[in-house]
Amino acid sequence: MTSLQKTVQLPSGEQIPALGQGTWEMGEKSRARADEIEALQTGVDLGLTLIDTAEMYGDGDSEKLIAEALGHRRNELFIVSKVYPHNGSETGVKAACERSLKRLQTDCIDLYLLHWRGGEDLEGVIAGFENLKAAGKIRHWGVSNFDTEDMVELFALENGNRCASNQILYNVARRGPEFDLLPWMRERNMPAMAYSPVDHSRLPKQSVLNDIAEARGVSPTQIALAWVLQQPGVLAIPKASTIAHVKENAAARDIELSSEELAQIDAQFKPPKSKRPLEML
Ligand SMILES: NC(=O)c1ccc[n+]([C@@H]2O[C@H](COP(=O)([O-])OP(=O)(O)OC[C@H]3O[C@@H](n4cnc5c(N)ncnc54)[C@H](OP(=O)(O)O)[C@@H]3O)[C@@H](O)[C@H]2O)c1
Numbered sequence: 001m002t003s004l005q006k007t008v009q010l011p012s013g014e015q016i017p018a019l020g021q022g023t024w025e026m027g028e029k030s031r032a033r034a035d036e037i038e039a040l041q042t043g044v045d046l047g048l049t050l051i052d053t054a055e056m057y058g059d060g061d062s063e064k065l066i067a068e069a070l071g072h073r074r075n076e077l078f079i080v081s082k083v084y085p086h087n088g089s090e091t092g093v094k095a096a097c098e099r100s101l102k103r104l105q106t107d108c109i110d111l112y113l114l115h116w117r118g119g120e121d122l123e124g125v126i127a128g129f130e131n132l133k134a135a136g137k138i139r140h141w142g143v144s145n146f147d148t149e150d151m152v153e154l155f156a157l158e159n160g161n162r163c164a165s166n167q168i169l170y171n172v173a174r175r176g177p178e179f180d181l182l183p184w185m186r187e188r189n190m191p192a193m194a195y196s197p198v199d200h201s202r203l204p205k206q207s208v209l210n211d212i213a214e215a216r217g218v219s220p221t222q223i224a225l226a227w228v229l230q231q232p233g234v235l236a237i238p239k240a241s242t243i244a245h246v247k248e249n250a251a252a253r254d255i256e257l258s259s260e261e262l263a264q265i266d267a268q269f270k271p272p273k274s275k276r277p278l279e280m281l
Contacts (some may be wrong), residue, residue: 006253008191008235010140010164016078018229019253021246022048022195022239027065028058035241037069042243044073046250052167052193052237054082054115055100063103071105079104080167080193080237082113082144088120093128097137112138113167116145116280118195126159140164147278148181165194168278169236172227172269173203176276186233196281197228197236208268212261222248226255227265 007015021043026036040051051063051070063081070077081104097112112132114125127143142155144167154160166185170192172179173187177192185192198221203209209220216223228236229252240246257265 006069006229008233009189010108010191011189012140012164013091014140016191016235017047017050018235019048019225019249020052020078020235020237021048022081022237023051023053023062023066024239025059026057026239026241027063029062032241033065035243036065039241039243039246040066040069040247041073043240043246043250044076048081048250049216050078050235050237052080052195053104055087056082056084056095056115060099060103062218063100067103067105074106078110080111080113081107081109082115085120085126086112088118088122088125090121090124090128090131093125094132096126097132101137106110108136109138111140111142111164113142113144113165117150122139122154122160123157126154126157126162130159130162140167144168144193145278145280146237148184151181151184161188163190165191165193167195167237169196169281170194170228171197171199171203172209172224172229172265173199174279175269175271176279179275180247181278182231182233189233191233191235193230194231194234194236197238200281208264212257212264216255218251218255219248221245222252222255223257225249225252227262229253230257230262 006018008018009015081100083093083096132138142163142165146166209223213220213223238249240249
């Protein structure tokens with residue numbers, strides 16, 4: 001299998017790319033626009049066809065950038081967008097989705113997520129998402145920043161178990177979800193979507209990642225990304241606004257860390273021994 005075919009499976013059985021592209025903080029500065037468009041297009045050329053956005057990003061400007069950069073390639077894409085919790089009601093998600101569809105210039109979002117918990121009417125959100133699915137406006141729905149107890153609460157509600165994914169902060173330096181959230185999701189065949197997979201550029205400047213990277217002739221960021229991609233049932237959505245970074249990230253799919261390298265990483269970036277509340281960016 002070539003790296004371009006690397007996928008993870010949704011509970012429905014559909015395969016989606018294990019490596020996608022995030023777009024937070026993109027589409028906000030006019031002088032960066034041309035580079036961002038080129039970066040997104042290069043990513044899609046390299047098979048990074050899952051694109052993550054949200055109504056929050058740039059107040060809709062990220063969704064507009066995606067339409068401008070990739071509108072002509074809509075049928076190649078798997079688009080993920082998110083609704084604010086303050087729009088989290090049966091009618092609120094419908095209206096927010098219509099606005100996102102308009103900005104994205106498409107008639108369907110592939111995966112629509114509740115961005116985080118914050119005073120939403122969770123039963124109403126599920127009903128709204130199910131209505132949007134029935135109307136063909138979204139294909140799947142899910143959540144983001146849900147810890148284990150939030151997932152349990154969701155699954156206790158009518159149709160709550162139709163959730164397709166949970167997008168969470170997860171990377172080599174933030175391994176809390178490994179204690180109980182990821183196992184809980186794996187038992188239900190639900191992939192986790194790792195956001196900030198290279199820790200929003202805050203990984204330590206010197207670490208075991210540098211040693212492994214140097215020995216392999218790649219970058220530490222690529223090692224951090226390869227580590228996420230090696231976790232079962234996890235997909236990653238790094239944000240890169242330059243072509244060079246996009247190419248590096250795409251090449252990280254070809255890196256398979258050995259058990260020795262994984263053990264070296266565990267020695268510095270320790271897996272959790274007890275519950276750590278889910279972190280959020
Ligand atoms: N659901 C949520 O609550 C939530 C929260 C945060 C993020 N997200 C999603 O997840 C996406 C990714 O998270 P993130 O943007 O927070 O962090 P990230 O992807 O971990 O890090 C992005 C930073 O890393 C840099 N970078 C990317 N590839 C690199 C490479 N190969 N070498 C060196 N630096 C590299 C980027 O620089 P350049 O831009 O200069 O290339 C940018 O500064 C977001 O864009 C968004 O779509 C979701």
